[in-house]
Amino acid sequence: MAEPTKDMLLEWYRQMVLIREFEETCHQLYEEKRITGVYLHLYSGHEASGVGSMAALRKSDHVITAYRDHGIALILGMDANAVMAEMMGKETGSSGGKGGSMHLASRQHNFWGGYAIVGGHLPLAAGIALEARYRGKDDVTMTYVGDGATNNGYFHEALNMSAIWDLPVIWIIENNGYGMGTEVARASGQTELHRKAEAYGIRSFGRVDAQNALEVYAVACQAVDYARRHGPAVIEHITYRYRGHGVSDKQYDARADMSAELKEWRASREPITILRDSIESRHGAEAVAEILARHEADARRIVAESVAFAEASALPNSYQALMRNTYVASDLVHKTAQSVGAGIE
Amino acid sequence: MATRNVAMREAIRRALREEMQRDEAVFVMGEEVAHWQGTHRVTRGFLEEFGERRVRDTPISEMAIGGLAVGAAMAGLRPVAEFMTINFAFLALDAIANHAAKVRYFFDGMFKVPLVYRAASGWGNQATASHSHAPEPIFAHFPGIYVGCPANALDAYGMLKAAIRDDNPVLFTESIALYPKPSPMPDDLGEDYLLPIGKGDIKREGGDVTLVAYARGVDWALQAARLLARDGVEAEVVDLRWLRPLDMALVYQSFKKTNRCVIVEESLPMYSFGSEIAALLQEHMFDYMDAPIKRVAAEDVPLPYSKEIELLALPNAQKVAAAVKEIV
Numbered sequence: 263m264a265e266p267t268k269d270m271l272l273e274w275y276r277q278m279v280l281i282r283e284f285e286e287t288c289h290q291l292y293e294e295k296r297i298t299g300v301y302l303h304l305y306s307g308h309e310a311s312g313v314g315s316m317a318a319l320r321k322s323d324h325v326i327t328a329y330r331d332h333g334i335a336l337i338l339g340m341d342a343n344a345v346m347a348e349m350m351g352k353e354t355g356s357s358g359g360k361g362g363s364m365h366l367a368s369r370q371h372n373f374w375g376g377y378a379i380v381g382g383h384l385p386l387a388a389g390i391a392l393e394a395r396y397r398g399k400d401d402v403t404m405t406y407v408g409d410g411a412t413n414n415g416y417f418h419e420a421l422n423m424s425a426i427w428d429l430p431v432i433w434i435i436e437n438n439g440y441g442m443g444t445e446v447a448r449a450s451g452q453t454e455l456h457r458k459a460e461a462y463g464i465r466s467f468g469r470v471d472a473q474n475a476l477e478v479y480a481v482a483c484q485a486v487d488y489a490r491r492h493g494p495a496v497i498e499h500i501t502y503r504y505r506g507h508g509v510s511d512k513q514y515d516a517r518a519d520m521s522a523e524l525k526e527w528r529a530s531r532e533p534i535t536i537l538r539d540s541i542e543s544r545h546g547a548e549a550v551a552e553i554l555a556r557h558e559a560d561a562r563r564i565v566a567e568s569v570a571f572a573e574a575s576a577l578p579n580s581y582q583a584l585m586r587n588t589y590v591a592s593d594l595v596h597k598t599a600q601s602v603g604a605g606i607e
Numbered sequence: 608m609a610t611r612n613v614a615m616r617e618a619i620r621r622a623l624r625e626e627m628q629r630d631e632a633v634f635v636m637g638e639e640v641a642h643w644q645g646t647h648r649v650t651r652g653f654l655e656e657f658g659e660r661r662v663r664d665t666p667i668s669e670m671a672i673g674g675l676a677v678g679a680a681m682a683g684l685r686p687v688a689e690f691m692t693i694n695f696a697f698l699a700l701d702a703i704a705n706h707a708a709k710v711r712y713f714f715d716g717m718f719k720v721p722l723v724y725r726a727a728s729g730w731g732n733q734a735t736a737s738h739s740h741a742p743e744p745i746f747a748h749f750p751g752i753y754v755g756c757p758a759n760a761l762d763a764y765g766m767l768k769a770a771i772r773d774d775n776p777v778l779f780t781e782s783i784a785l786y787p788k789p790s791p792m793p794d795d796l797g798e799d800y801l802l803p804i805g806k807g808d809i810k811r812e813g814g815d816v817t818l819v820a821y822a823r824g825v826d827w828a829l830q831a832a833r834l835l836a837r838d839g840v841e842a843e844v845v846d847l848r849w850l851r852p853l854d855m856a857l858v859y860q861s862f863k864k865t866n867r868c869v870i871v872e873e874s875l876p877m878y879s880f881g882s883e884i885a886a887l888l889q890e891h892m893f894d895y896m897d898a899p900i901k902r903v904a905a906e907d908v909p910l911p912y913s914k915e916i917e918l919l920a921l922p923n924a925q926k927v928a929a930a931v932k933e934i935v
């Protein structure tokens with residue numbers, strides 16, 4: 263079950279280099295003020311966490327995450343053009359420019375979105391899983407949550423309910439060592455974060471080196487299988503943020519210990535290199551050289567095209583665009599200036 | 608006395624620091640207040656100066672931040688608890704509305720709750736819907752807590768010092784847009800520059816129309832007053848400074864002179880600051896009213912990310928001036 267085929271490994275490589283190219287481009291665009299705003303949280307360094315775990319899903323399964331959502335969107339197959347246009351707040355963005363970096367979503371991909379209030383998406387995940395349980399479907403909801411969020415009330419309430427109602431959620435705690443500037447040990451009494459879920463009776467699949475996509479995949483397969491048949495599962499992914507918390511994070515400039523730590527993670531625990539090494543040792547470096555190079559070139563091309571697409575798109579600027587979709591347009595609602603304005607199509 | 612331009616964040620920092628030096632019962636806690644040096648740099652250097660006992664990083668646990676401050680205050684400490692932004696104070700709304708504001712009342716005066724919640728507030732810069740609230744009126748809805756919202760550095764300084772020394776719970780909101788804004792502040796204010804809780808301030812005198820505002824709204828009102836002056840309209844700008852207690856006497860005094868009023872706020876229009884002031888004016892000043900009372904607020908919509916529609920939704924000086932033109 264957990265032995266990925268050559269095609270799967272190559273596909274993972276494609277996804278990971280695409281994410282990295284996309285994220286590093288976002289970083290650059292922000293520096294150049296071509297992406298604006300105050301929040302931009304990148305998935306660089308986390309690639310294997312999302313890629314390895316989502317490879318265990320099937321199309322009808324569900325995914326939800328927090329604001330560090332670009333990588334998740336791309337893995338699910340969201341169009342890079344629409345994602346980049348969303349970064350720039352363009353009409354052609356996946357959320358019409360209303361959501362920005364933290365609020366990507368795609369109905370078509372069962373991607374229920376990125377959410378900006380820490381922990382806020384966790385009960386939503388339980389609700390999405392409830393629908394499957396309620397209707398007798400065996401689809402699971404893969405839910406990504408940061409280490410810092412495990413200290414929030416939302417986490418505890420949502421996990422407990424998933425346990426008592428046997429909801430098919432895989433709670434993936436992406437432990438990247440920090441919530442903003444706070445190390446796990448300064449924020450959490452229990453530093454093995456998956457044990458918090460265990461306390462609610464949730465089946466734990468332990469800690470995984472989430473720089474290694476193969477290990478992530480192997481454990482995710484077990485957890486997904488368990489969740490499909492029984493109920494909630496938890497996995498703790500040990501990973502690292504290569505671009506800090508977000509664009510406002512200046513700690514790495516200020517703190518020598520943190521920048522040394524970052525350097526070490528980049529040098530010896532680079533998820534793309536680790537995957538590449540596994541592919542080469544299994545299938546021969548020469549045999550895969552061309553296709554890996556092609557994936558890298560494709561990533562550069564796709565991202566460059568997405569930037570051109572986004573920059574050529576228009577910003578929404580009408581009052582209608584501003585007001586649209588505050589509510590569902592409905593015949594059941596008495597027509598007032600307000601209800602009509604907010605439902606404008 | 609030498610006067611210097613000081614950013615509002617620096618004035619807040621100075622007030623907080625002086626109060627911590629003055630009273631060892633005062634301590635700060637919140638997300639990233641210590642090692643990170645404060646998300647908005649208000650507590651920069653505090654960890655070094657006061658140590659971990661008095662400068663406490665918390666987990667991302669707003670419910671507990673809100674409630675723990677109440678317990679610590681009941682027991683005799685004077686917590687200054689920071690919500691990184693006011694958006695996250697919604698998670699603590701129960702602790703604030705039901706406990707901070709009510710334990711004194713429901714035990715009939717047995718306890719006092721001398722705490723200050725600080726929270727960065729406001730929208731702009733594409734912070735997106737869930738991070739774009741200026742919900743001071745929601746908190747001011749509840750009797751038992753005071754709500755202070757300064758508009759410049761000197762006010763922030765004097766208001767915060769009073770808030771910390773007062774024995775009642777106070778929510779002190781700090782407009783993110785005003786943090787970097789410099790305004791004049793004397794170097795030597797002594798230790799006890801305290802602005803009374805609930806006292807408003809006339810920020811500009813004028814006889815033609817009263818502009819009532821708080822926090823960032825004061826900025827828009829002052830800018831609008833300058834625009835209007837070019838056309839010979841003199842606006843009086845009343846900065847209420849506190850949403851609770853509310854200095855309506857000051858508003859009435861101005862209104863009796865101008866007989867016209869435009870209310871300016873950063874927040875949403877329904878069930879708002881503007882609604883409250885307008886209701887009180889018509890109730891108490893009906894005989895002095897020469898024109899309908901106007902309100903300028905944000906559009907009635909969650910805030911989008913995209914920058915042009917974001918700006919479309921926000922109030923500004925031009926919108927204030929246009930509202931005045933309709934009634935003078």
Ligand SMILES: Cc1ncc(C[n+]2csc(CCOP(=O)(O)OP(=O)(O)O)c2C)c(N)n1
Pocket residue numbers: 303330378379380381407408409410411412436438440441442507638667669691695698
């Ligand atoms: C309720 C709430 N409190 C605070 C914040 C501000 N904030 C945004 S991200 C973050 C850190 C979250 O860390 P973690 O859960 O570890 O996720 P990571 O960013 O490391 O992926 C904080 C404190 C918020 N968005 N929501």
Ligand SMILES: [Mg+2]
Pocket residue numbers: 408409410436437438439440441442
């Ligand atoms: Mg983290």
